[in-house]
Amino acid sequence: MGEFDYIRWVRTQTVGNDRVRIxxxxxxxxxxxxxxxxxxxxxxxLDGRHFRLAEVGPVRVGRKALAVNLSDIAAMGGRPTTxxxxxxxxxxxxxxxxEGVFQGMHALAEEFGVAIVGxxxxxxxxxxxxxxxxxxxxxxxGPILRSGAEVGDWLLVTGTLGGSIQRKxxxxxxxxxxxxxxQDLCRPHAMIDLSDGLAGDVGHIAEESGHGFVLxxxxxxxxxxxxxxxxxxxxxxxxxxxxxxxxxxxVTPAEGQRLLDTQPLANVRLAWIGLCVPxxxxxxxxxxxxxxxxxxxxxxxxx
Amino acid sequence: MGEFDYIRWVRTQTVGNDRVRIxxxxxxxxxxxxxxxxxxxxxxxLDGRHFRLAEVGPVRVGRKALAVNLSDIAAMGGRPTTxxxxxxxxxxxxxxxxEGVFQGMHALAEEFGVAIVGxxxxxxxxxxxxxxxxxxxxxxxGPILRSGAEVGDWLLVTGTLGGSIQRKxxxxxxxxxxxxxxQDLCRPHAMIDLSDGLAGDVGHIAEESGHGFVLxxxxxxxxxxxxxxxxxxxxxxxxxxxxxxxxxxxVTPAEGQRLLDTQPLANVRLAWIGLCVPxxxxxxxxxxxxxxxxxxxxxxxxx
Numbered sequence: 109m110g111e112f113d114y115i116r117w118v119r120t121q122t123v124g125n126d127r128v129r130i131x132x133x134x135x136x137x138x139x140x141x142x143x144x145x146x147x148x149x150x151x152x153x154l155d156g157r158h159f160r161l162a163e164v165g166p167v168r169v170g171r172k173a174l175a176v177n178l179s180d181i182a183a184m185g186g187r188p189t190t191x192x193x194x195x196x197x198x199x200x201x202x203x204x205x206x207e208g209v210f211q212g213m214h215a216l217a218e219e220f221g222v223a224i225v226g227x228x229x230x231x232x233x234x235x236x237x238x239x240x241x242x243x244x245x246x247x248x249x250g251p252i253l254r255s256g257a258e259v260g261d262w263l264l265v266t267g268t269l270g271g272s273i274q275r276k277x278x279x280x281x282x283x284x285x286x287x288x289x290x291q292d293l294c295r296p297h298a299m300i301d302l303s304d305g306l307a308g309d310v311g312h313i314a315e316e317s318g319h320g321f322v323l324x325x326x327x328x329x330x331x332x333x334x335x336x337x338x339x340x341x342x343x344x345x346x347x348x349x350x351x352x353x354x355x356x357x358x359v360t361p362a363e364g365q366r367l368l369d370t371q372p373l374a375n376v377r378l379a380w381i382g383l384c385v386p387x388x389x390x391x392x393x394x395x396x397x398x399x400x401x402x403x404x405x406x407x408x409x410x411x
Numbered sequence: 412m413g414e415f416d417y418i419r420w421v422r423t424q425t426v427g428n429d430r431v432r433i434x435x436x437x438x439x440x441x442x443x444x445x446x447x448x449x450x451x452x453x454x455x456x457l458d459g460r461h462f463r464l465a466e467v468g469p470v471r472v473g474r475k476a477l478a479v480n481l482s483d484i485a486a487m488g489g490r491p492t493t494x495x496x497x498x499x500x501x502x503x504x505x506x507x508x509x510e511g512v513f514q515g516m517h518a519l520a521e522e523f524g525v526a527i528v529g530x531x532x533x534x535x536x537x538x539x540x541x542x543x544x545x546x547x548x549x550x551x552x553g554p555i556l557r558s559g560a561e562v563g564d565w566l567l568v569t570g571t572l573g574g575s576i577q578r579k580x581x582x583x584x585x586x587x588x589x590x591x592x593x594q595d596l597c598r599p600h601a602m603i604d605l606s607d608g609l610a611g612d613v614g615h616i617a618e619e620s621g622h623g624f625v626l627x628x629x630x631x632x633x634x635x636x637x638x639x640x641x642x643x644x645x646x647x648x649x650x651x652x653x654x655x656x657x658x659x660x661x662v663t664p665a666e667g668q669r670l671l672d673t674q675p676l677a678n679v680r681l682a683w684i685g686l687c688v689p690x691x692x693x694x695x696x697x698x699x700x701x702x703x704x705x706x707x708x709x710x711x712x713x714x
Contacts, residue, residue, distance in 0.1 A: 179438075
């Protein structure tokens with residue numbers, strides 16, 4: 109349907125993935141997945157809604173558009189394999205935007221072994237829009253859902269939280285490698301990537317699992333970026349800021365303790381931040397008291 | 412990433428497809444394809460570029476957005492299985508638009524046994540945009556590419572051509588059933604769906620196959636819609652109008668003859684319209700003379 113054919117562009121791309129047999133000049137790409145199960149996710153990013161193209165430039169936008177999808181595969185403990193990309197390009201500067209976007213995507217695709225096998229490139233009178241669909245295969249323990257947390261499980265999180273608006277929301281590294289590495293050492297009962305903010309996303313695990321979670325205020329790893337906001341609400345930022353793109357996951361206490369003791373994730377630190385409890389909902393334990401925390405996200409009038 | 416979560420919506424959808432195990436409330440859907448190979452295609456439709464939402468309404472737009480993807484699966488001789496859908500909705504009237512779009516999509520998805528397993532729904536200040544990624548499995552003879560035509564092959568086409576702007580470009584039935592039925596009776600060497608216009612699309616088969624095609628002017632099935640345009644250029648319309656969404660395919664003369672004799676496709680008539688020749692390029696045979704036809708599409712100054 110596009111004026112110029114993105115699929116032609118990938119003719120020159122090195123696809124380091126033997127699952128991809130064709131996908132050039134045809135109406136579909138043909139994939140030959142090695143795994144019996146396929147993960148699929150899709151995310152659309154819109155200029156003026158999720159970013160301002162004129163401020164951040166097309167390279168970072170292209171990178172982020174792929175990175176948010178990679179983070180969804182990571183959240184399932186999966187390994188990304190294949191992507192298709194659709195673009196709506198403003199007529200003015202369409203080629204330069206497309207080239208920047210692909211530059212940003214390709215670097216990340218190569219880093220994570222993703223083959224971009226096709227897409228649909230259009231120009232129009234509207235603002236820039238990009239939609240990526242990413243396929244993956246499950247990791248060693250199979251797809252890790254949101255719904256498997258058990259009462260008594262420890263909640264662990266990778267990295268540090270809050271203040272991602274400073275830089276990380278664009279330049280984060282999706283936790284694909286970490287999600288896979290974890291499965292050599294434990295069997296996560298439930299996992300999610302933190303895109304809506306810690307409280308909101310742990311709320312999703314709680315709801316899907318049919319239990320609740322207590323978060324320990326003094327154990328939440330607050331990022332330097334959250335402290336640097338210097339507004340006296342660093343913990344709020346760690347609880348409620350979106351787009352940290354870290355992983356939160358529930359494991360047995362024994363496995364959680366072993367992970368904390370061994371810290372197996374190279375440069376990414378694991379922290380124990382909460383506990384799965386039978387009471388539905390989210391709770392914050394702070395200064396010896398336990399208070400309800402709205403599952404929809406942290407409210408500032410709550411502190 | 413969306414303000415409201417499309418995946419919640421499909422919780423109430425009947426998914427008549429045992430390949431889909433989950434996909435509700437998680438970061439990815441998990442598919443269990445039965446076939447070793449997976450087809451994947453994606454198309455984005457943009458308000459003001461591919462349609463005018465205010466004129467045609469969201470139901471027909473939703474239907475078409477899925478139908479163009481179904482047509483790409485049909486072009487490979489495949490059977491569609493699973494779709495994900497991303498929407499950018501203008502803030503004003505977002506809910507009504509989304510509901511109309513899903514209504515149009517769901518009707519067609521049900522007709523073709525497609526499970527819509529997830530997506531990403533956003534609002535923004537731009538015009539309406541929809542991007543669908545569709546997966547499928549190959550038909551009985553495997554994926555049918557554009558590149559397999561052999562010299563001497565007959566070129567056949569389903570249905571009638573031209574004038575789709577009148578109505579058919581929105582309300583066409585993708586030739587999925589026909590593409591599959593054909594494979595009970597022949598082994599197409601190459602196939603494509605006619606989205607860019609007959610001349611342009613046969614040009615793709617010619618180029619990918621490394622040969623050329625002669626089209627027989629008096630054998631091309633011109634649609635009533637092309638005649639109804641009543642501009643004395645009905646053949647031009649059949650050769651150059653886009654969005655017929657019929658199938659063109661190359662078969663051996665023996666198989667072609669049998670298909671013409673048996674007309675096995677219920678209400679969809681097959682016509683023999685051309686021949687694969689060793690000379691690269693496209694040619695039109697008319698009134699006993701053979702003239703080159705630009706492979707990029709029929710030019711009106713050519714007649």
